[in-house]
Amino acid sequence: MHWAYADSSQEATLKAMQQQMLEMNKQIMALKKEVTTLRSQQKTLKTAQASSARTHKKNISVAQQTPKAIAAPTTTTQTVASTTTTTAPTPIAQSGSMVVPTEQKAQTINVADQSDDAKKNQTTVLDLLHNRGLPPPDRGASFWSPNMPLFSSATQHDETVYVGGLRIGFPGGRPTIATDDGRYSFSIGLALQEDMGSYINSGTRKGETKGRFSQFRENLRRARIPFTFRYTDYSVNITPDFGNSTSTLYEANMQYGGIKNTILTLGFFEPRITLEGSESSNEGVLMERPAAVELARGIAAGDSRFSIGGVTYGKRWYIGSYFTGHTYSSTKDNPNIIKDQTGGVLRIAGRPYVSKDIDFHLGASASSAFNVAQTNNGKQYSFSGSPGFRLTQETLIQTGALNNVSNVWEAGPEVGFRWKRFLAKAEYIEYGINRSDNNSNLNFNGYYTSLTYTILGKPRSYDIRAAAFRAPGVEYDFDPKQNHWGALEISGRWSVLDLNSHKNSIDGVNGGQQTTWTGGLNWYPSPHFRVSLNYDHIMATSTPNNPLNTRGRNMDAVAARFQAAF
CATH class of the missing domain: 1.20.120 (Four Helix Bundle (Hemerythrin (Met), subunit A))
Structure with missing residues (x-):
């Protein structure tokens, strides 16, 4: 490792x-x-x-x-x-x-x-003297990313300096200090993403509230500064995040990596589930994950979730499992919580076939909030779907607050197939909300399929530590004089999230269905920088309990992201 x-x-x-x-x-x-x-x-x-x-x-x-x-x-x-x-x-x-x-x-x-x-x-x-041309991770490095070892040069110009028995260098671009024997080390990283864009057509109909769909808006999507302390096979990761207009804690955990091909974690962490959700935010094929994946992550996984568990993997298989609790922000920002949520996640994946030109991935994810958090208003839960970019806090489809919820779960299969420079991915996710009163249990679903083609640079590769696909590799940094242009890829995705369940029944939910077509370009002038351009066309059916979408609503949006990763 x-x-x-x-x-x-x-x-x-x-x-x-x-x-x-x-x-x-x-x-x-x-x-x-x-x-x-x-x-x-x-x-x-x-x-x-x-x-x-x-x-x-x-x-x-x-x-x-x-x-x-x-x-x-x-x-x-x-x-x-x-x-x-x-x-x-x-x-x-x-x-x-x-x-x-x-x-x-x-x-x-x-x-x-x-x-x-x-x-x-x-x-x-x-x-x-060269790295693999891939972006650094969006969290503490420690035992995770294959191109983030204790020491190796980030570029051909980087050097390791010896000062009084210490090594000072930039593995993967991260400033790192380590003892000469490598037993102790400390590193600082950066994951910075600045978004800007416009809802060029918000699709408001008669009788609907327009909502905060601005013609121009910017958002500091992520501003993470990972601090990693390491002693032999033990590490501590602390990563504050100043993005999304709030300051919060993305992770604060301890890890043990002394068992071969195994990483154990305790603390606030992001246990990653689904294929798309297991990719680093620095390397996603599009600016945002599909709404179906985001909904699955929010149940018992996602950012800054208290977690106890780990992953183990081989060249052709992967198993990850965590017992999880509340998120860091939920107890910090919600004084109404009386009893915290408890839950768990499980992901199993593998590569039945692999060759130089082919990576065939199969897997399945499942997670559950065994006990939903108890608040002053009882055990409530709600589902909603984000309309693409995080340039607004509004949602077009939503279930509203559901009472007397005993537990919530999600599960579904995942498939990925890379052939040379082509990469295809698809997932289906089923969701369930079980209620403790006489009301019926609810079931929803979501799915997506995407296709990506690498135009310049090395094609996307497979990461066995995450059972997911990595970014395209930059063979040479952008330099027009030398005819070097970095890495460039084009992607398209169709995604659906359906929040209707027994909608014609008195105890059913008419939360609406949202379909999103997304196209995008990613340009990596170097492994440490990325420029993304995405276009969304969103179609949502009516949601009676949402004044923004009482008649059904279509909208278009375009956005760009400027990313720096070290």
Whole structure:
């Protein structure tokens, strides 16, 4: 679960190899010059053979010396081999959580042989000086993201500095201080997302309230600053979030990663469920998750949820399970809560088939609020669907407050399929609200399907630690002079959320149905920055208990996001 990190000794090795190549090139040029001279001598000898007998004898004498001269290149070549022997690159061997140089006896390097061990070592050193071109995570790094090891360079220009037994560097772009043995470390990250956009058509009909659907609005969607403290296999993550016009705590938890392919967590955390919900917000195919997924996350998972549990995974399988409680903000902002909610989440996923060009993902998620929070107004619960972007607090479809709720649950399958640069995803989610009085239990559903194509950069890859797909990889940072354009992808999604249940019955709910068509572009000029442009077309059926949507409402919106991630 740990990755290698580049240090000054590895950079010194690379520089030594480069110097070695320069010296070899000089010697090769010298050999070419000698060969040219020998060919000139041979031409002169052939011309002289037609001269006098005296000159002929002299030419014979010169010709007898020619084999020694021709042998010179062979002698010089042996000298090249001898020279490379003394400057053979140091191989890299893995030890625990680090990749460290190991001593090796001198050996001859054949630069023409692509399979030579020294050539492989050179590639290894170069790889250590570059990351995988993927964004850092949107939370404390610790044991989660594959491109966030304890130490490895964020770009080819990053260096690790030694100061009094400490390493100071930027793994994945995060400022990190660690002891030389890697036992202690501390890092600071950033996930900043600034949104702006417009509801270009709010679709108000006669008798309806217009609502807060502004023609221009901006929103600091996320402003997370992850602090990660780590001691060997233990870590503590504290991440405040200043986004969405409020200051709150996104996470405050302790983790243990000493068991192979397992991460255990205790504290306020985001236990991730569903395929779309398991992707980092820094890497989503569109600016916001589907309404169906957001509704599922809010039951017993989602941001800053008190959690006890963990995940375990392999190359083809994944299991995540947590016992959960209230969210951090619920007890902080709601003084009416008498007894906190308790619940749990479970997600099982795997890859039945995987190859270089194909990732086939199957899974299922389920979560439940076993005991809904008790408030001064009793055990109440409500469902609602956000209209796409978080540029308003309004909702078009909603159940309203439901009384005497004993428990709430959701469950559904998920599928993902990547073929080369194409990625398709789909999920279906069933929701249930069970009531303790004589009223009927309620059932709702939601689903979506999406298609993404990577135009520039590396195609999206699969992350076994999250059983989800990662962002497209940036091979080279944006630089038009070098014809480097970063990574670019285009996405489309169709999503539906239906909050109608027994709507013609006296104890039923007519919460409405919302269908959203979304198209978008993501451009990553570098792994640390992203610019997104999305368009939403929203169609909602009537919701009698909502003055914003008594007759049914259609609207259009366009938004852009500017993201920085370190």
